[in-house]
Amino acid sequence: MQIKVLGTGCANCRSTVALIDQAAQAKGIAIEITKVEDLKDIMSYGVMSTPAVVVDGKVVHAGGIPSRDKIDAWLK
Amino acid sequence: MGLVAWIAAYAALEPFADTALALCGLTRQTRLGEAVHFFIYDTPKVLLLLTGIVFVMGVIHTFIAPERTRALLSGRRLGIGNVMAATLGIITPFCSCSAVPLFIGFLSAGVPLGVTFSFLIAAPMVNEIALALLFGLFGWKVAALYLALGLAVAITAGLVIGRLGMEEHLEDWVRAMQGTQSAAFDPAKPCWDKRLASGLAHVESIVGKVWHYILLGIAVGAAIHGYVPEDFMASIMGKDAPWWSLPAAVAIGVPMYSNAAGIIPIVEALLGKGAALGTVLAFMMSVIALSLPEMIILRKVLKPRLIATFASVVAAGILLVGYVFNALL
Numbered sequence: 388m389q390i391k392v393l394g395t396g397c398a399n400c401r402s403t404v405a406l407i408d409q410a411a412q413a414k415g416i417a418i419e420i421t422k423v424e425d426l427k428d429i430m431s432y433g434v435m436s437t438p439a440v441v442v443d444g445k446v447v448h449a450g451g452i453p454s455r456d457k458i459d460a461w462l463k
Numbered sequence: 464m465g466l467v468a469w470i471a472a473y474a475a476l477e478p479f480a481d482t483a484l485a486l487c488g489l490t491r492q493t494r495l496g497e498a499v500h501f502f503i504y505d506t507p508k509v510l511l512l513l514t515g516i517v518f519v520m521g522v523i524h525t526f527i528a529p530e531r532t533r534a535l536l537s538g539r540r541l542g543i544g545n546v547m548a549a550t551l552g553i554i555t556p557f558c559s560c561s562a563v564p565l566f567i568g569f570l571s572a573g574v575p576l577g578v579t580f581s582f583l584i585a586a587p588m589v590n591e592i593a594l595a596l597l598f599g600l601f602g603w604k605v606a607a608l609y610l611a612l613g614l615a616v617a618i619t620a621g622l623v624i625g626r627l628g629m630e631e632h633l634e635d636w637v638r639a640m641q642g643t644q645s646a647a648f649d650p651a652k653p654c655w656d657k658r659l660a661s662g663l664a665h666v667e668s669i670v671g672k673v674w675h676y677i678l679l680g681i682a683v684g685a686a687i688h689g690y691v692p693e694d695f696m697a698s699i700m701g702k703d704a705p706w707w708s709l710p711a712a713v714a715i716g717v718p719m720y721s722n723a724a725g726i727i728p729i730v731e732a733l734l735g736k737g738a739a740l741g742t743v744l745a746f747m748m749s750v751i752a753l754s755l756p757e758m759i760i761l762r763k764v765l766k767p768r769l770i771a772t773f774a775s776v777v778a779a780g781i782l783l784v785g786y787v788f789n790a791l792l
Binding site for chain 2: 394395397399426429430431434435436437450451459
């Protein structure tokens with residue numbers, strides 16, 4: 388599973404990465420998580436608010452730290 | 464339920480403060496008593512107001528995503544577009560860390576540059592936290608004035624930037640994206656449970672982040688209330704201060720970075736010591752609306768001339784507001 392967190396490096400983006408990591412470990416799911424910090428790359432996904440989350444190439448979340456429920460739903 | 468509890472708590476504030484004061488064996492006739500009363504009356508009052516307003520905004524945010532604002536503004540002309548953008552700037556969820564993606568997102572969906580700037584100026588400056596705190600600490604008139612003047616600055620500055628036709632001073636890759644996306648937006652419609660829950664979540668994140676600034680601000684205010692002579696700052700920042708005191712206040716405020724809550728202790732201190740309201744509000748606006756870190760982020764999408772124009776147009780607007788304010792009051 389490929390997960391990308393889009394964001395220019397604010398505190399919320401780092402917490403989002405940490406949260407997804409935790410959730411994946413708790414479920415024992417192997418994920419490959421990358422941070423996308425370059426503005427041009429972020430904009431190529433068409434999101435307007437960060438942090439945004441991309442799961443397997445699809446934008447599933449934008450703006451703010453996602454809730455644990457939401458993260459768990461992605462990790463299926 | 465929550466609403467009833469909120470109103471009851473608000474109504475009980477004054478008696479609560481009086482009783483608490485009596486229990487400490489203090490009266491309001493002494494300086495210490497006056498300061499303590501100010502603190503135990505104002506702290507719960509401001510926190511209650513903030514909680515209430517932030518909750519309502521959290522619910523409103525579930526109706527207005529940035530994508531919806533963008534769809535509303537797409538293809539608007541200067542003028543009405545700027546008014547709409549500044550107004551939507553107040554209620555659209557906005558975090559300074561996504562200012563740039565938002566900026567590009569607006570331009571790429573065909574929102575004119577001047578209209579985009581109106582949004583970008585209003586969103587951080589005129590926000591619910593600033594308004595709630597001003598309302599709680601200085602009364603509704605100050606809050607309403609801040610709202611009206613902040614909107615005026617955002618609308619006018621956006622209009623001026625739009626009129627100057629500075630599209631060529633966008634970075635080339637940003638310019639290439641202008642008008643390339645559709646602004647179509649299919650809003651998710653959460654149920655009311657979800658909306659109220661996100662109101663609560665908003666309260667948790669905002670109030671959790673700013674409460675210590677508020678305590679500090681009120682403590683500063685309380686100390687001044689009891690002890691510092693009222694005209695301490697009057698000669699430097701008061702109404703009869705020299706003409707340069709206002710530009711100086713704005714010049715100090717522009718590079719500074721703080722959120723609305725962090726600036727409140729300073730505002731409280733300045734006002735309490737006899738500084739003029741126009742000068743203090745101009746200072747507050749310049750701190751919140753313009754900052755060095757923001758300029759550095761914006762440099763990725765704007766060429767230096769447009770950044771300089773943006774900063775000077777906004778600073779000029781804030782100055783004008785300060786002078787008008789000081790002259791009227």
